[in-house]
Amino acid sequence: MENLISIVIGAIFINNIVLTKFLGLCPFFGVSTKISNALSMGGAVTFVMTFSSIITWLVYDQLLIPFNIEYLRLVAFILVIATFVQLSETIIKNTAPKIHQSLGVYLPLITTNCAILGIVLINNIQQSYTLLSSTISGAATGAGFTLALLLMAGIRERLALANSPESLRGLPLAFIAAALLALAFQAFSGMSI
Template identity: 45%
Template sequence: MTVPLAVTTPGAPGGLAAQLLIIFLAAALTDNILLTRFLGMCSFLAISRQMKTSLGLGVAVAFVTTVTAAINYLVHRYITAPLGVEFLDLIVFIVVIAAFVQILEMAVERFSPALYFALGIFLPLITVNCAILGVSLFMLNKQGYGLWQALVYGAGNGVGWLLAILLMAGIRQKLKEDKIPAGLRGAPITLIISGIIALGFIGFSGMVKF
């Protein structure tokens, strides 16, 4: 059985490379999984206080999103779809993500104890990060995707989530609590900042479509 690595869209300008670039840019910017669909907000708001921790979690989320999108594509195409059990996709995807995150957690704990300690409980909670699961589920609605498209779609969404949390962390580090009105400190100002960042990403709407 041959895995279709890529499916080019008829009439797409520039061929496969251009199509993959469009998919990546659209997933990262115009259809940002965090700022347009509000998936993965819990860890986004909780972790984005420090740039270093945000970078570590963002890279982990981007990596998991990329790899699990490709794995779940293969699972759907060659297991659940041929067997006519697509209704099990949700459960199977969760199991795949949980298993992969467990492997990642063990690797981080062994090779980067400082990052593992900084991320704390949020590293295992990547398992229930709805952004990662959402990417795999949204991918099923993309007609004509091959393995390369699925991989790039996952990478684009992961990089978009990483970019959003880095922007939030940078802004929150620059803010001084004593310059913020008492009634806006904490969650209120964080939500306001999130809204402003989301407006910035909305500015890309219409520029790239996929």
């Protein structure tokens, strides 16, 4: 149980996929303009990360390793991720068309989101997690991704109202805010669980 708690705390704060590993920056900057968009994207990414972690673990451990075809892992992992992205896009499109429209091109781009492929590779290759640990890691990493998006969206909503120099408005100020946010999360790296 202690190991699972350390996986959760580590994935959300210490090894945050966006703010310490710098993966998934495209949707991080593209969708973090409003809290509602950030929450929707975070939920979609968490869904895809969690279920992709489960299925890729099963594919890798029960299919690729026994048949000695581990070299197909990237193709298999991307296929699994693409399937869950299509599923989540269909669900959002049918249940919340306004959110689907506001997320725009960033929703289908979850397929190529390196954060999702990164966590799947970390779970299966680098950490060699069990199925339960891999599932917890995927869900916690999704929660960390959502936290980063929500923090950035809150900051950007406030910055949109601030009186800032013309040359810094928009993305330049977002880059500065993201750098400071990442620096704040680096403080967690000294923690040991």
